[in-house]
Amino acid sequence: MIVAIIVGLLAAGGVYLVLQREMLRIALGFALLSHAVNVLLVAAGGTGRRDQPLDGAVDPQTTADPLPQAFVLTAIVIAFAITVYMLALSVVGRRDDDTRDLSDAARSEVVASDDPLDVAEIARAYGAAAPEIHKEPTP
Incomplete structure (x- = not known):
């Protein structure tokens, strides 16, 4: 029963993180899902109620079946490689991102809004003094 709860919690946390937007959270969610599968495979192998195969008597x-243990070992190696690859993608994706911090994001929101551009508001968002705008009178 405890193993089922652990697998359920790991799977639920993994699915929640995989459905997020950030690549780092997706990679961590994938790692949680792989841990859930590994715990499930070890529990299915029944190693807790079997004897060790090391003694000849x-x-x-x-004796415990070594096949689920071999599957888990292979799954750990594959999941580690995929997780490292996903983390590398998240680092490269973060480096290619134009937004460096939250103040930059606020500036881009001012420029990307559908409202008519107000030069003074954009200048304040960038921390500059508002430029003098000379409008010619319309006849």
Whole structure:
């Protein structure tokens, strides 16, 4: 019962993180999902109720099956490689991103809004003094 709860919590947390927008959270969610699958495979192998296969005096019918353990070991290596690749993608994606901090994001929101451009407001967003605008009178 405890193993089922652990698998459920890991899977729920992994799905929640995978559905997020940031690549780092997606990579962490993938790692949680891979841990959930690994715990499920180890639990399905039944190693807790079997004997160790190392002693020659043990009956072969009661020894633990090594196949689920081999699957888990292979899954750990593959999940580690994919997680490292996803983390590298998140670093490269962050480097290619134009937004460096929240103040830059606020500036881009001012420029990208659908409202008519107000030069003084844009200048204040960038921390500059508002330029003098000389309008010619319309006849």
